[in-house]
Amino acid sequence: MTNFRTIPQIIEPQYVIEGAGVLLRRSIAPHKSNLFDPFLLFDHFAFNDPVEGPIRGFPMHPHRGIETVTYMLEGSTAHRDSLGNSGVIGPGDAQWMTSGRGILHEEMPRRGPSGNIYGFQLWVNLPARLKMTEPRYQEVNAAAIPIYEKDGIKIRVVAGRAGNVIGPVTEIAASPLYLDVELAPDQEWTQPVELGHTAIAYVFEGEAVFADQTVEAVRMVKFDDGDSLRVKTENSSVRFMLVAGAPFKEPIAPYGPFVMNTTEEIQQTLMELRNGTFIK
Ligand code: MN
Numbered sequence: 001m002t003n004f005r006t007i008p009q010i011i012e013p014q015y016v017i018e019g020a021g022v023l024l025r026r027s028i029a030p031h032k033s034n035l036f037d038p039f040l041l042f043d044h045f046a047f048n049d050p051v052e053g054p055i056r057g058f059p060m061h062p063h064r065g066i067e068t069v070t071y072m073l074e075g076s077t078a079h080r081d082s083l084g085n086s087g088v089i090g091p092g093d094a095q096w097m098t099s100g101r102g103i104l105h106e107e108m109p110r111r112g113p114s115g116n117i118y119g120f121q122l123w124v125n126l127p128a129r130l131k132m133t134e135p136r137y138q139e140v141n142a143a144a145i146p147i148y149e150k151d152g153i154k155i156r157v158v159a160g161r162a163g164n165v166i167g168p169v170t171e172i173a174a175s176p177l178y179l180d181v182e183l184a185p186d187q188e189w190t191q192p193v194e195l196g197h198t199a200i201a202y203v204f205e206g207e208a209v210f211a212d213q214t215v216e217a218v219r220m221v222k223f224d225d226g227d228s229l230r231v232k233t234e235n236s237s238v239r240f241m242l243v244a245g246a247p248f249k250e251p252i253a254p255y256g257p258f259v260m261n262t263t264e265e266i267q268q269t270l271m272e273l274r275n276g277t278f279i280k
Contacts, residue, residue, distance in 0.1 A: 002190075002227065002228045003195075003226040003227045003228065004190075004211065004226055004228050004229060004230050005193070005199060005211060005223040005224050005225065005226035005228065005229045005230075006211045006212070006223070006224045006226070007210050007211045007213055007215075007221045007222065007223050007224065008222065008223075008224050009221070009222040010213070010215060010219055010220070010221050010222075011027050011028070011219065011220040011221070011222065012219060013025035013026060013027045013044060013218055013219070013220065014026055014027075018043070018058065019056065019057055019058035019059065019061075019107075020056035020057060020058070020059055021056050022045070022056060022057060022058065022109070024043045024044060024045050024046070025043070025044040025046060025218065026041070026042070026043050026044075027042045027043075027044070027202065027220040028040070028041055028042050028200075028220070029041050030123065030252070030254030030259055031254065032251070032252055032253065032254060034125075034251075034252050036198055036200065036222065037125065037198060037247035037248060037249065037252075038124055038125040038173075038174040038198065038245045038246060038247050038248050039122060039123070039124060039125070039198060039200065039243065039245065040066060040123040040124065040125055040252075040254065040259055041121070041122065041123035042120070042121075042122050042123075042200070042202060042220065042243075043120065043121045043122075044119075044120055044202070044204065044218070045109055045117055045118065045119045045120070045121070046116075046117070046118055057106065057107060057108035057109055058106060058107040058108070059106050060082075060104050060105065060106045061104065061105070061106070061257055062102060062103065062104045062257055062258070062273060062278060063097075063099035063102065063103055063105070063257045063258065064099055064100075064101060064102045064131070064257075064258045064259075064260065064269050064278075065099065065100075065125075065126055065131040065132075065258055065259045065260045065265075066099055066123050066124065066125060066126060066257075066258075066259045067096060067097060067098045067099065067123065067124040067125075067126060067172065068095075068097045068099065068121060068122070068123055068124075069094065069095070069096050069097070069120075069121065069122040069123075069124060069178065070089050070094065070095045070097070070107070070119065070120070070121050071093075071094045071095075071119055071120050071121075071122075071158065071178075071180070071241070072089050072090060072091055072092070072093055072117075072118070072119035073091060073092065073118040073119055074091055074112045074114055074116045074117060074118040074119070075091070075109060075110055075111050075112040075116060075117035075118060075119065076088050076089060076090045076091065076093075076109070076110050076112065077089045077107050077108065077109045077110070077119065078107075078108045078110060079095070079105055079106065079107045079108070080105065080106060081103045081104060081105035081106075081135075082103055082104035082105065082279050083103060083135060083279075085105075085137060087139060089119075089139070090141075090142065091112060091142065092141075092142025092143075092145065092156075093139070093140065093141050093142050094139075094140045094145065094158045094169065094178075095137065095138070095139050095140075096137070096138040096139075096140075096158075096159070096169045096172065097135075097136075097137050097138075098126070098130075098133065098135060098136040098137075098138075098172075099135055100126070100130065100131070100132060100133035100134050100135045100136065101131070101132040101133065101134070101135070101280065102135065102269075102272075102278050102279060102280075103135045103279075104278070104279060120202070120241060122178075122243060123259070124172070124174050124176065124245065125174070125248055125252065125259060126173055126259075127173055127248040127250060128248075128250055128261050130173055131260060131261070131265075138168075138169045138170075140158065140168045140169060144168055145157065145158055145167070145168065146165045146166070146167065146168070147165070148162040148163045148164075148165040150163070151184075151187065152183060152184025152185070152186070152187040152233075153181075153182070153183055153184075153187055153189055154181075154182040155179050155180065155181050155182070156179065156180040157179055158178040158179065158180070159172065159176045159177060159178040160175075160176060160177030160178060160179065160244070161177070162179055162191065167179075172245075173246075173248075174245035174246050174248070175194070175197075175245060175246050176243065176244065176245040177191075177193065177197075177199075177242065177243065177244040177245070178241070178242075178243055179191075179241070179242040179243075180239070180241055181201075181231075181238075181239065181240055181241070181242050182237065182238070182239045183208060183231065183233045183237060183238050183239075184233065184237050185233050185234065185235055185236060185237055186233060186234065186235075187232070187233045188230065188231075188232045188233075189230070189231050189232075190228055190229065190230045190231075191228065191229050191231075191242065192227060192228050193223075193226070193227065193228060193229055193244045194227070194244070194246065195225065195226070195227045196225060196246070196247070197244045197245055197246050197247070198222075198244060198245060198246075198247055199222075199223040199229060199242070199243070199244035200220055200221065200222050200223065200242075200243050200244070201215075201220065201221045201223070201231075201240045201241065201242050201243075202218075202219075202220045202240055202241040202243070203215050203216070203217045203218065203219050203220070203221065203238060203239075203240040204217050204218050204239060204240060204241070205217050205237070205238065205239035205240075206233070206236045206237045206238040206239060207233075207236045207238055208231050208232060208233045208234075208236070208238035208240070209231065209232040209233070209234065210223075210229075210230075210231050211223070211229070211230065217238075217239075229242075253265065253266050255269075255270075
């Protein structure tokens with residue numbers, strides 16, 4: 001029998017300033033309570049004001065112990081790192097970056113022809129056994145992200161599976177589902193999600209009924225446990241990111257751009273940064 005998930009929590013994203021003065025909408029942030037395990041942070045870049053001035057971005061900063069997932073819809077993000085990797089994440093592209101034991105990188109959002117920047121960054125935890133793994137990138141161009149399409153349902157599948165469509169990002173410890181879902185008015189969509197996995201949806205356009213609650217953009221919903229979830233549209237269309245993954249159920253010690261398991265590991269990280277041994 002299908003056990004549909006309910007939604008115990010609706011989160012209103014808060015405006016915060018990050019990097020060198022970038023205004024963004026943050027729904028969740030790393031905290032030792034780890035309520036969204038394995039997810040640590042969800043930021044929404046939405047710079048749509050033409051008088052906002054130059055966008056300063058996120059100059060060189062380190063990461064250890066996590067994965068950062070960047071997905072752009074408009075504009076782009078130029079990035080380069082201490083290991084010699086660089087590139088541009090363009091509209092519709094996704095980058096799944098596993099920091100593992102450490103990288104130093106910069107991320108610089110740029111306006112698209114429309115003058116807008118629109119995208120998301122999710123942080124996914126790594127389990128203790130992988131926190132010090134080799135850094136790794138999975139970069140997927142828009143054209144390489146397969147689409148599940150049926151009637152008024154259109155889903156870009158970055159990771160995991162929707163119907164018979166499987167996303168290109170693989171071998172991630174949290175076995176994630178990462179979907180960009182668009183539903184036309186008067187649609188009903190159901191999606192299997194592993195029992196016990198954490199599931200969140202970030203509604204950024206329109207509105208829909210999630211479980212039995214109407215949710216309007218811009219909100220994050222956190223689903224309760226179950227093996228399936230259901231979203232229905234009425235008069236409006238909706239577009240949202242659906243993210244799910246296996247919790248690691250380990251203690252976490254978050255500190256800025258690092259998330260380790262213990263305070264000692266954070267102190268070790270800070271010491272390596274000071275003495276120049278952070279990048280091996
Ligand atoms: Mn970063």
